[in-house]
Amino acid sequence: MPIPKIIMHNSVSLDGSFTNFDVDMELHYQIAGRYQADANLIGSNTIKAGIEIYGGEIPQENETDFTKPARDPALPYWIIVDTKGITQGLLHICRSFEFCKDVIVLISQQTSRDYIDYLNERNYDYLVNGKEHADYEKALHILNTKYGIKTVLVDSGPVLNGLLLGRGLIDEISLLVSPVLVGTKSDKLLAHLNFEVQNVNLELLTCEGLDKGQVLLRYKVLR
Numbered sequence: 001m002p003i004p005k006i007i008m009h010n011s012v013s014l015d016g017s018f019t020n021f022d023v024d025m026e027l028h029y030q031i032a033g034r035y036q037a038d039a040n041l042i043g044s045n046t047i048k049a050g051i052e053i054y055g056g057e058i059p060q061e062n063e064t065d066f067t068k069p070a071r072d073p074a075l076p077y078w079i080i081v082d083t084k085g086i087t088q089g090l091l092h093i094c095r096s097f098e099f100c101k102d103v104i105v106l107i108s109q110q111t112s113r114d115y116i117d118y119l120n121e122r123n124y125d126y127l128v129n130g131k132e133h134a135d136y137e138k139a140l141h142i143l144n145t146k147y148g149i150k151t152v153l154v155d156s157g158p159v160l161n162g163l164l165l166g167r168g169l170i171d172e173i174s175l176l177v178s179p180v181l182v183g184t185k186s187d188k189l190l191a192h193l194n195f196e197v198q199n200v201n202l203e204l205l206t207c208e209g210l211d212k213g214q215v216l217l218r219y220k221v222l223r
């Protein structure tokens with residue numbers, strides 16, 4: 001079953017935390033842009049946290065929020081995983097972002113009618129896969145064959161990253177390391193990985209020194 005190449009991209013402290021330090025957002029997304037992904041895969045917690053931290057007040061929906069935007073076809077889709085409808089009332093903020101081609105939502109057989117109505121009324125594409133949570137393998141296959149998506153950048157936290165890595169779906173890991181230690185406040189990016197069965201071996205692709213003491217590490221995941 002063909003699926004897109006998947007790159008996980010995160011900003012971390014030197015001690016591996018993904019929160020509790022100032023992420024250099026400009027550099028984070030500048031590097032994300034280098035991968036020229038056809039889609040960004042984003043978890044619902046990440047969307048909610050991003051809007052809470054950086055979004056300010058939630059703007060009212062207007063007429064244009066109910067139609068698909070006409071944007072440069074080279075822009076990436078935002079694929080949002082949300083089987084529980086956590087992003088209900090928030091998706092117009094994502095759609096209005098100028099660097100987003102449009103939003104596609106991954107839902108499951110347990111997603112509420114209310115959320116599906118919300119998506120239909122606003123002309124959002126969605127894929128129904130999986131019983132409780134999304135079936136990522138199936139969804140990625142459809143994204144590849146129906147939407148022509150060849151490269152996906154995962155812009156998410158430890159839950160979704162851990163799940164995708166655990167299922168052998170991640171091809172590359174891109175870490176922007178900040179010169180800061182978070183110590184006991186640290187939330188480890190890959191804390192949700194279950195290593196009991198087998199370690200995940202990696203091959204270093206590049207190690208690049210950047211502004212302000214930051215380092216970009218890129219690894220290939222070996223299978």
Ligand SMILES: NC(=O)c1ccc[n+]([C@@H]2O[C@H](COP(=O)([O-])OP(=O)(O)OC[C@H]3O[C@@H](n4cnc5c(N)ncnc54)[C@H](OP(=O)(O)O)[C@@H]3O)[C@@H](O)[C@H]2O)c1
Pocket residue numbers: 009010011012017018019023042043044045046047049050081082083084085132133134155156157158159160161163
């Ligand atoms: N430093 C960085 O680079 C960086 C980048 C992105 C985000 N973040 C931070 O990461 C935090 C959010 O991370 P998070 O890990 O809590 O959330 P997340 O990455 O947004 O992942 C949550 C997603 O995982 C899915 N999921 C949960 N359990 C599942 C299962 N058993 N099977 C399949 N899918 C499942 C959920 O889908 P359902 O809809 O099915 O529940 C949900 O959409 C925020 O604080 C954000 O600011 C940091």
